[in-house]
Amino acid sequence: MLHRKTITFKITTAVTLLTIIFSVLISVVFYNNFRKLLINNMLEVTEGQIRLVMDNLDEQLKQINGIIEWATINSDLGTLLVMDTKSQEYDGEMLEFIRKLNSMVSSSTVNEYIDKVIVYGENGASIQIGVVPGHGTDVENCMNQEWFKELQEQEKAWIGIVDNRFRYRSTSHMLPILDKVYNYKEKKNVGWLMVALNSNLPYEGIRKYGATEDSSVIIFNRKGRIIAHTNKDKIGTYLDNKEVLKTIYAHSKGQLTLDIESEPRQAVYYQSPISGWCILKTLSNIEIEKQQQVFINIIVLTVIAIMALGMLLSIILSYFINKPIKMIKNKIHKISQGDFTVEPKIESLDEIGEIGRVINHMSMDIQELMDTVVANERTKRELELKVLQTQINPHFLYNTLNSIKWMAVIQKNMGISEVATALSRLLKNMAKGVSEEITLQEEISLLNEYILIQKIRYNNSFEVLYSIEEGLESYKIIKFTIQPIVENAIFHGIEPKMKSGMISISIRKEKEDVLICVKDDGIGMSPEKIEEVLSQKGKRSKEGLSSIGVSNVDERLRLTYGEDYGLTLQSIEGEFTEVTIKIPLRK
Known part of the structure; x- marks a missing residue:
């Protein structure tokens, strides 16, 4: 149980109070901002929806305008409407034009909504096609309507919805449009063409974006007469609020607040640039409340999470001491x-x-x-x-001196002087120590002294070839690094071969390192022998220049330059042995 005077209790109490205060403030701020954001987002989405509906309707009306334009400027129709209806050519021309007109109407995507297409000429010629059958009284009935006179005055304008007075009709309302037929030869209007659309066309457009029970979508004209409504019973009626109508038609699109059943409601409207009709949709309070409830649930869960985090933080802080x-x-x-x-x-x-x-x-x-x-x-x-490396093998000295002796007895030439000189230089350099660094050029000179002695001993039974990259002679190497490797190649590669051999020595630069490869064509070594040579398990030859073996060279290099440097051996029995010496490039 926590005591009031303990630091743990104080920390837990402070963190809990701060968490509660923070959670309440964050919840209030988030809720208010979310409500504003939600309404703005719904208004934007609704604006996009109603614009899409109106754009689709405009595209359909454009198709009707296209049919009317094709027909009214068609020279064949202008000629038909001034021809003698009793002439022989009239019937054939009339049937051909009706066929073309039917083809145009049928190819339209809204052909099922074209109730009537009426063409009438000054010669009394009359054409009626469409979904709804025609009647002889339709032309006269049409010309007697008030909306017909309005259409004649405005010329190819969509005035909105009107009462359907035709004998045969599919709906009680229709959407008419009219244009005059022009005869280019006589240069005058010789008749008119009227298209009556089914009033279900705009209704089907808004029905796909069905509203909830407390919202509605309306399409109306400048007079406020409703062309389409999600409540189909209100089609053909008029908007009650004329002030709202003026406000809407003062702008092409926008947002406003309507008073519906004594409750303020947000609405979005958009005016068609083609027909001049306007579409309006009210936001659903039910949908807003649903979205708010979702957010409230999120806030509650967030507050719970914050409280849990606060408790966890207090526990963590209690252990801070x-x-x-x-x-x-x-x-x-x-x-x-x-x-x-x-x-x-x-x-x-x-x-x-x-x-x-x-x-x-x-x-x-x-x-x-x-x-x-x-x-x-x-x-x-x-x-x-150093002590080990500077010990001269007595057997080597014995063999060398023995070589000198027999040269003096048998050859009677200057070879004795050369061997003696070479031996003297080797002994002098060994006496100075073998741990110091010398240049590659100096190392090669010492190696040549040693090779001279061995070639005399083995009666020139092997050759040594050098391949040195230009410019590397001045770089440093530990003294007597290459000699033990060449010695190993002679004793364990060339000599057991029992015939002449070749030792190749290449020195090249690779990035920031120097690679020295000593390769002989002797008897080679098995993988086990390679491991033995590198692990110091093999016995040093008693005939070598010193006690420095291959493993000693590897250890000296790693000790001096690091584990990235040293020796690597490759060999195939009966073919070759190649030892690669890797040292850093430095002067």
Whole structure:
């Protein structure tokens, strides 16, 4: 149980109160902003929907306009309406035009909504086609309507919805449009063409975007007469609010607030540039409330999550006091595991931080002591290698001196002087030590002295070929690095072969390194033998120049230059052995 005076209790209480206050403020701000954003978003979406509906309707009306334009400027129709209806040519011309007109109407995507197409001429000629059958009284009936006179005055205008007075009709209302037929030969109007659309055409357009029970979609003309309504019973009626009508037709599109049943409602409207009709949709309060309820649920879940997070945070903060102690404990454990790195994070400004500073200083002292021990061991190892490397093999000296002796007895030439000179230079350089770095040019000179002695000993039974990339002669290498490799090639490759052989030495640059390849065409080595040579398990030849073997060379290189450098061996028994020496490129 928490005590009132404990730090844990204070932290938990403070975090809980802050979490509650923060949650309430965030909830209120988010809710108000979300409601505004929701309504604006719904208005934008609704505007896009009604514009799409009106654009689709405009495209359909454009098709009707196209049919009317084709027919009224057609010279055949202009001629038909002034021809003698009793002439022989009249019937054939009339049937051909009706066929073309039918074809135009049938090819339209709204042909099922074209109730009537009436053509009438000054010669008394009359044509009626469409979904609804015609009647002899239709022309006279049409010409007696008030809307007919209005259409004649406006010329090819969509005035909106009118009462359907034809004898045969599919609906009680229709959408008429009229244009005059012109005769270019006589240069005058000789008749008219009227298209009556089914009033279901605009209704079907808004029905696809069905509204909820508390919203509606309306299409109306400038007089406020409703052309289409989601409530089909209101088609043909008039809008009640004339002031709203004036406001809407003062702009091509926009938003407004309507008073519907004493309740303010947001609405969006858009006016067609083709017909001049306007479409209006009211937003659904039911849909707004649904969206708000979803957001309220999200807010509740968010508040619960924040409260849970606050409680979790209070628990975490309650342990904050123990954190420095745990960090020091972990640091001591790391020291016991051999990790002596300094960790500044345990050096805080309090008493526990002072303990952390003492531990860091102790860690640094231990690391320095260990580095000193490692350095001493490394120095000791290098000294041991130097002693080992500078021991001259007595068998080698014996064989060399024996060679000199027999040369003096048998050859009676200057070879004795050359061997003696070569041996003298080798001994002089070995006496100076073998750990120092010399240039590649100097290393090759020492190697040539050694090869001269061995060629005399083996009666020139092998040849040495050099391939040295230009410019590498001045770069450094540890003394007597290549000689043990060549010695190994002679003793374990060429000599067992029992016939003449070839040793090729190539030196080239590769990026920031120097690669020295020593390859012989001797008897080769098995994988086991390669491992033995590199692991120091093999016995050194008693006839070598010194006790430096292949493994010693590899160890010296890695000790001096790092683990990325040293020797690699490749060999195929009976064919060749190739040793690659990798050293860094430095002068």
